């Protein structure tokens with residue numbers, strides 16, 4: 167009996183032992199005839215009275231099969247099957263290593279980076295056909311972790327909310343936060359824990375007078391570190407139409423500015439709800455905010471609120 171590598175429909179130690187144990191009995195001529203008709207030669211009986219070794223006419227590979235299978239069905243050459251897997255793997259830039267011991271729809275491959283990857287056979291076919299691209303999970307994780315480190319964060323794991331594009335990270339300050347991976351790459355986000363971007367820095371509450379097409383003259387109350395820049399570059403206004411920054415009050419921090427501004431809007435909503443420009447009107451106009459804008463008639467009330475604020479904190483401009 168040949169000691170060449172023998173293929174089994176599924177690899178297991180028990181089957182390997184059967185395949186290597188000769189069964190001392192002649193090969194019935196009718197088995198040999200059936201094997202010939204089906205593209206094989208019976209080379210040995212092995213293990214017990216039920217098993218034979220078949221040599222594939224196409225590739226010469228040895229496959230163990232049950233005599234019953236030989237009689238009633240077309241045995242499959244496992245070596246040819248593995249060769250097909252090898253070829254498909256190569257086309258997918260993978261090296262076929264072995265079939266998955268548990269699931270026949272999976273196999274284990276070596277990726278170009280050197281890591282072992284477990285892949286569904288059907289997926290490898292699609293990769294080979296150029297229909298999908300699949301990264302090595304180990305390398306991908308390392309890349310995501312390295313991006314975080316470059317921004318001063320540590321990758322903790324997948325998004326607790328289950329979004330593919332997000333991960334959970336921990337900042338150097340200890341704060342944990344879910345962040346879109348694309349934002350982590352570019353650094354275009356702030357840590358809510360330290361929020362050094364704006365919360366602790368000086369800020370301004372402002373009043374702007376704007377002329378919006380289809381709406382008319384309105385006043386906008388808001389806060390910003392740089393109100394003029396906000397008006398000119400961030401609101402998406404039509405530069406041909408009137409826009410004036412009419413009042414600013416310096417605030418010690420962004421946090422404080424936000425708190426005070428929210429209080430003012432809540433108060434205005436109670437006092438002059440009719441002068442709040444509705445969201446639909448703003449959506450139709452050329453401005454990229456949809457709230458906290460008031461009709462021109464509200465300007466005196468807004469000015470008086472800002473005057474009171476200046477008096478209270480003792481700094482105006």
Ligand SMILES: [Zn+2]
Pocket residue numbers: 222223224225226227243244245246247
């Ligand atoms: Zn074969």
Ligand SMILES: [Zn+2]
Pocket residue numbers: 277279280281302303304305306
């Ligand atoms: Zn890898």
Ligand SMILES: [Zn+2]
Pocket residue numbers: 337338339340341357358359360361
């Ligand atoms: Zn932080």
